[in-house]
Amino acid sequence: EDKGSVDDTTKLWEILSEYQPRTVEAIQKQIVTHIEYTLARSRFTIDHHSAYMATAYSVRDRLLEYFNDTQQYFNEVFPKRVYYLSIEYLLGRTLANALTSLNISGVYRESLRELGFVLEDLYNQEQDAALGNGGLGRLAACYLDSAAALDLPLWGYGLRYNYGMFTQSIIEEKQSEFPDFWLSRGFPWEIERLDVVYAVNMYGFVRKATPAELEDGYKGKFVWEPDMEVLAVAYDLPIPGYKTNTTLNLRLWQSKPSHDFDLMSFNRGNYTAAIALRQECENITSVLYPDDSTPQGRELRLKQQYFFASASLQDIVRRYRKSGRSLLEFGQYNAIQINDTHPAVAIPELMRILLDEEGLPWGEAWAVCVQTFAYTNHTVLPEALETWPVPVMEKLLPRIMQIIFDINCTFLSCVRKRFPGDESRVERVSIIAEGHTQLVRMAHLGIVGSHAVNAVARLHGEIIQDRLFRDFYEMFPKRFTYVTNGVTPRRWLLECNPYLSHVITDTLGSEDWTKDIEQLCRLKDHATSRKLQQQWLMAKRLAKERLILFLKTTQLKDDPNPPTLDPNAMFVVHIKRIHEYKRQLMNILQVLLRYLRLKDYAELVTGTESIPHVVPRVIIFAGKAAPAYTRAKEIIQLIVSAARLINNDPVTRNSLVVFFVADYNVSKAEILIPAADISEHISTAGMEASGTSNMKFALNGANIIGTYDGANIEIAEEVGKEKLFMFGANAKEVEDVRAAYARGEAETIPTDLDRVISFIESGALLSKEERARGITGAGAYRAICDEMRSGTDYWLVAHDFQSYIKAQAQADRAFANPKAWTENSINLTGGMAHFSSDRSVKEYADRIWKVKPCPVPGQTGSIEEE
Ligand code: TH1
Known part of the structure; x- marks a missing residue:
């Protein structure tokens, strides 16, 4: 590693150990400096947005002091760490949250007032970071806030979508969707890490390692020859802990094409195809899928999931390896929480790394996986349980598919041993659903590959044990638990x-x-x-x-x-x-x-x-x-x-x-x-x-x-x-x-409901335009009215x-x-x-992750009362 050319670092440390003062004058100076040097705006034409940006940059500077100290401290102490893997984070705005955490809202309000701005007006300049659909993504954001406040050594991993949750407009009384290009005016809170990059493989085929490769030091039995290689670049978002020195990291991955791969394609002489391939790489993190609780079985979505899982796992394993500890102890130092099944492909990905790159035997690698992973289930809606067609997965991730088959094979032979002759049970619990096209059941993969499976409320826990995952509960009763959600x-x-x-x-x-x-x-x-x-x-x-x-x-x-x-x-x-x-x-x-x-x-x-x-x-x-x-x-x-x-x-x-x-x-x-x-x-x-x-x-x-x-x-x-x-x-x-x-046995419609439905059927809700077009009766609400009258509506509205x-x-x-x-x-x-999500996160820490707080000491204890 390049340690730089400075031998005597006294001066460096002297400067670095000084934290920015929290006086009105110092803050004003920083804001104005950011206006001039970071934004390159004339000091005499400051609008609200540039005032917001400059303020945000100055707050970010303060966050980074804590962030750097925290990360350095974690590396020194090397506590057991938690990684929260979620394909969604519904963060919302950051400025007010950061000021509150650092306990400096008052002094910032004062500083801005003298500069001619009202702090609350600047809050409204910020675009929401909407990298999530709803409850699941917002839960992930609340848990980060609580983990930081509780000084837990936790990192979040996610994706940096170019387009977040779509913007909704109501046009002619109907929903229309518009792209949310949330980065268009800049996002001042992140740190771009162009040096933290991983290659993620896709497509191609798997072959046996040759004797020459084995002699050369290749540790695995199989070699994945990918057809596409995508790079994952890290963007870090500091997550400040409320009134504590701890500032955690949310690492978001963005996809980009790999240069090595370009050269190969260009050399083959196919220029336009090579450009198209570049585009395909960039597309992976383009857009958040706007479906809450209803998966769209699109190949691009599976690409997102694997890209996310692979980059995160490579990063986690690399960090652990740097400590020089044995991979057999990986699970004692790392806990990985899988937020619903979207990141569940992380389980075979860790297997791949341990088998092919590290040369661990199957049994040891599997033990590490199960000890490391825990899976949270968030829904029992049958249509929301993710499955992937085997042919799709085989094509995109041939080595991963092979590993999943192997996991399933080992698992099913355990099932057969415990329940001899019960083939219908084997079929029910198999990770692969048989049928016209075979499907990979991601929830089953999550359960088999984790030491803990949790529901998100008590009733939900009862339902997954008694109904949804009953067969699994009978096999692994201790694995199942619930942690009731919380909010910050x-x-x-x-x-x-x-x-x-x-x-x-x-x-x-x-x-x-x-x-x-x-x-x-x-x-x-x-x-x-x-x-x-x-x-x-x-x-x-x-x-x-x-x-x-x-x-x-x-x-x-x-x-x-x-x-x-x-x-x-x-x-x-x-x-x-x-x-x-x-x-x-x-x-x-x-x-x-x-x-x-x-x-x-x-x-x-x-x-x-x-x-x-x-x-x-x-x-x-x-x-x-x-x-x-x-x-x-x-x-x-x-x-x-x-x-x-x-x-x-x-x-x-x-x-x-x-x-x-x-x-x-x-x-x-x-x-x-x-x-x-x-x-x-x-x-x-x-x-x-x-x-x-x-x-x-x-x-x-x-x-x-x-x-x-x-x-x-x-x-x-x-x-x-x-x-x-x-x-x-x-x-x-x-x-x-x-x-x-x-x-x-249909029910008769209640009189009051009948009255309302009749009212709609009378045409009372038709718009002027609909009437002008000669539409009568229930119009767009025909299907709804019919369902209400059926006496058997599935959601029991009647x-x-x-x-x-x-x-x-x-x-x-x-x-x-x-x-x-x-x-x-x-x-x-x-x-x-x-x-409170503080209670939820404590439960996860004690019962599932088995991690303890790791409070960051030091003079940054400057979070005094205002
Ligand atoms: C939601 C659940 O519907 C909600 O009840 C729960 O409070 C929340 O998660 C947090 O636990 C879910 N959101 C999603 C989103 C997707 C897929 C499944 C679920 S379940 C994309």
């Missing part, structure tokens, strides 16, 4: 809800709750305090005002006749990916029923401005549909057209307003969640593995209308189920109802409808008593300590 209280309370955070800190007498989340429980002691209740209400009101302002300046900007938005109204929020199992449909049908009932009532009490004795509601939907998911797009259209009808009705508009907020993302969630009085978590029971926004809402004092599904059950248990509005069939009942449907209406009515009654409502709200926040 920093982003999801401290940062997004400054109003409520102040009240909490004031009530508890310190800010310790942001790190020691158990402190939140003490809020319950004050739930009946008049003073706290008033402050609590005021905080909620401020959050609502912020949301109203946001809606007025975006959604309603060009509306000639906008509805009035009353902060005293009940704000009900339903925000998540649009999916049939999440039942946004049931909600909008309920909203239409409410509208029809309001109209009935208004007829009785004509002549009044607003309808008396009715709790006014502002109902907000938001969420994206996968571009190919037709039904989900119809549901969006239904919501948008219902909102148009309802918001324009002069009779009801002071009592009911409905919005579909376009382009839902993390930063919009940060505005919506604090403003909610109630949130909807109404999935068909047994279908939502956990859900995590339920936790974010309750943490911000919002109530939940919810089913007995996922983490709702545990939330209800923590806070007391009488505090929430729980309804509907439970998971067991859902099974029974579906079994009855399958026997042909079955649960009456009990849902009852829960809504309960909520109306409860909201009419502000004192009791506020007391309840305080108790909800006070009961949410269990759902």
